[in-house]
Amino acid sequence: MVAETIDKHIPRTSIRIFCICTVSAGFWKEVALFIANEIASTARLLKKVLEWPIHKFMPVAIKAVILSPRNTSISDKTWNHEYDSGAWDFLSTTKEVGRYSVILGYCLHFKPAARILDVGCGTGILAHWLSSAAISSYLGIDLSAAAIEKARQLNIQGAEFAVADVTAFKTSEVFDVIVFNEILYYLKTPEDHVRRFAQSLAPGGILIVSMWHHADGVNTWKRLRAGFEELDRVRLVHVPSGIKWNVAVLRPR
Numbered sequence: 001m002v003a004e005t006i007d008k009h010i011p012r013t014s015i016r017i018f019c020i021c022t023v024s025a026g027f028w029k030e031v032a033l034f035i036a037n038e039i040a041s042t043a044r045l046l047k048k049v050l051e052w053p054i055h056k057f058m059p060v061a062i063k064a065v066i067l068s069p070r071n072t073s074i075s076d077k078t079w080n081h082e083y084d085s086g087a088w089d090f091l092s093t094t095k096e097v098g099r100y101s102v103i104l105g106y107c108l109h110f111k112p113a114a115r116i117l118d119v120g121c122g123t124g125i126l127a128h129w130l131s132s133a134a135i136s137s138y139l140g141i142d143l144s145a146a147a148i149e150k151a152r153q154l155n156i157q158g159a160e161f162a163v164a165d166v167t168a169f170k171t172s173e174v175f176d177v178i179v180f181n182e183i184l185y186y187l188k189t190p191e192d193h194v195r196r197f198a199q200s201l202a203p204g205g206i207l208i209v210s211m212w213h214h215a216d217g218v219n220t221w222k223r224l225r226a227g228f229e230e231l232d233r234v235r236l237v238h239v240p241s242g243i244k245w246n247v248a249v250l251r252p253r
């Protein structure tokens with residue numbers, strides 16, 4: 001009786017069509033997803049292939065416009081792992097001497113006996129360089145506990161180090177010099193943070209920024225120049241490797 005009623009109201013062919021449609025809907029969804037994935041990965045590959053000659057041969061300033069790269073932040077875990085594995089040991093090699101010595105020179109020239117804040121101080125290499133100068137005080141902050149531990153092991157007299165995230169750091173202290181030495185690439189809106197830190201400058205205080213010369217650096221310099229006056233800048237070239245850095249002295253407008 002029940003079977004007859006079902007047969008009467010829902011003819012078998014409708015059920016079959018319904019089943020086929022449902023199965024095919026799932027099937028076509030899978031096919032569509034597969035095609036979308038293939039298109040996305042082909043597009044990524046194509047982008048890489050197209051970017052390759054740009055990366056290889058184009059001047060940095062043009063790359064900055066065409067690729068308009070974005071800064072990315074890196075977690076403290078990754079930094080700790082990299083410092084523990086020695087991935088950043090190269091910062092202590094001869095290749096990097098140029099930029100540390102320019103920063104030291106700028107500190108001595110513009111602000112002898114300065115109170116210095118080193119933002120993203122890493123393992124304290126700059127603190128070590130500054131220890132030969134008659135600075136008044138030095139505070140280095142960094143996201144990586146591993147880096148700060150190494151910095152503290154240097155036992156630099158008068159230098160203080162603290163684990164802190166630049167994006168959340170607050171202080172009531174004032175400084176004559178605030179250094180951003182190879183850190184701005186890791187902040188999503190670096191100019192906002194530099195502006196915020198600049199509020200901790202003593203009257204007449206300066207900012208020193210060092211960045212490796214590459215495409216996202218070019219964009220960051222542009223944004224910094226909009227809010228700060230550039231008192232001086234050098235472009236360093238480490239001739240054997242061809243690596244270039246810009247090191248500039250800025251002050252709030």
Ligand SMILES: C[S@@+](CC[C@H](N)C(=O)[O-])C[C@H]1O[C@@H](n2cnc3c(N)ncnc32)[C@H](O)[C@@H]1O
Nearest residue numbers: 079120121122142143144165166181182183186
């Ligand atoms: C390339 S290293 C440069 C270290 C040091 N300034 C030097 O030149 O020797 C960049 C440093 O920025 C730190 N850093 C990155 N993001 C940070 C954040 N949000 N707050 C504090 N430090 C950060 C890293 O832990 C790392 O030590």
